[in-house]
Amino acid sequence: MPIDLQHDMKVPHRQSARARQDFVSSLRAYILNDMAAGMKSRYREAVEPRLSAQLGRPPATQDEVHAAMKGDLYFKFYSAVRYNAQEMVWRSVVPGIEASLPAMQAKAEALDGRAGGSLTLNPALELPANVTSVDVHLMPGVYAAPDTPAAGAVYDNGLAVFAAGFMGRDLNDIGMSMANYVRKRFPDFRPGNILDCGCTVGHNTLAWARTYPDATVHGIDVSSSVLRYAHARAGSLNIAAHFHQMDATHLAFPDASFDVVFSSMFLHELSVKDIKHFFAEAYRVLRPGGLLINMELPPNQSLEPYDQFYLDWDCYYNAEPFYRAFRDQDYAGLTKAGGFPADGFLQFTVPQYTYMDDDSFTEAVQRPPSIDGETGRLSATLQWFGFGAWKR
């Protein structure tokens, strides 16, 4: 089921649109659980034995798996249905948002400055090609309408359908799980200034403010539209956060100004070159003793060829051009390239914080990371993956 947005920036959708969202969300849950399991069985039982016989050895790369799966009818249906469902996510929310544009604009203005948050836009910022040349996630006109909160609304409403119930009631389970991992795993670490990079509508930014109520929380994104929405959304939830239109590869903050630099589902939208620039910037703006922490998909080198192929589906069919190139990297190497010490590297897996009680989560974060084909992918057995590094 799509979740109902829990804040005042939500727009009314007609009943027929809500029913369509229900359908698409249930369809996505079916694809990600049932069809994904069926496709994996199909691979194990039919495709892999044939492929191994052809190669004279087990398949060694995801490209071999992908090439073989392309000829399989189950894969074609899985992919075509998933692709259509992705399109239908957006189609199910756009009409309601379109009908609410003036009301949304008025609400955003009324909420401006509430809760002590702020919005700092930079109209001179040149939007990077990774957001202007492709409609990422097949989201139509992803950064269109820069003077309105429209793109933020499409993203937020779309995510509520897309998440199919896997991202928490407030769509903030990733942020809550990451922030609480830090809180539980490093109880003596008390960050005062926290930065979320590539924050879109701030859904995970605010999780840090909830987890560390005494901290000052900032979020940056290149899109003014998602930031206008994020600012209003935070105001409506009465949480203070400071949003800035800024490129993560060129941060305008002074050296040593943050204790935490965070990102979620962000690195895979960047070229490897930009990730390295971002990490170097993160290193610069962190104080000694500060932490870079990224929620992401696990690295390909930790997965079987089939699971690599499964997760990289988005790169081939969901307008995510940098997804695989990122996942092919050695994540420790990336943080090292940004200036972080090798012994400062950390990686971990965590269960979903907002779906369990505090004690069970506390116990879970003490366990060593366990990365497999279930890690980081939306499914009923989801575990989030995170990595980063301490600045000494």
Place this chain on the structure above:
Amino acid sequence: MGLLPMEASGRRPAFFETPGMDQLLSMILELAAELSVVRERVFILEAVLERQGVTAADAIETYTPSAEESAALAQLRDDATANIFRTLNREHRPVTSEPL
């Protein structure tokens, strides 16, 4: 309408070799969505009529299903989805034995 785009830029991939197959699948999915929408509407209509008579249209527009009713609706959707994709389930006859 028409202020916000409904479609992403770029070409849609073809997953099937047979011309029209990809479009046909989209049609089926849209049909499935339409059917689901209608089923949900009818479900709510019946619930509304049961509760308060015949002023259905406005009442439906503002109707929010209870947790129990939402669960029933979710079940309807899951049943429909299982039907639509029954040809992919291994316990049914395969559609084709396509060699690699």
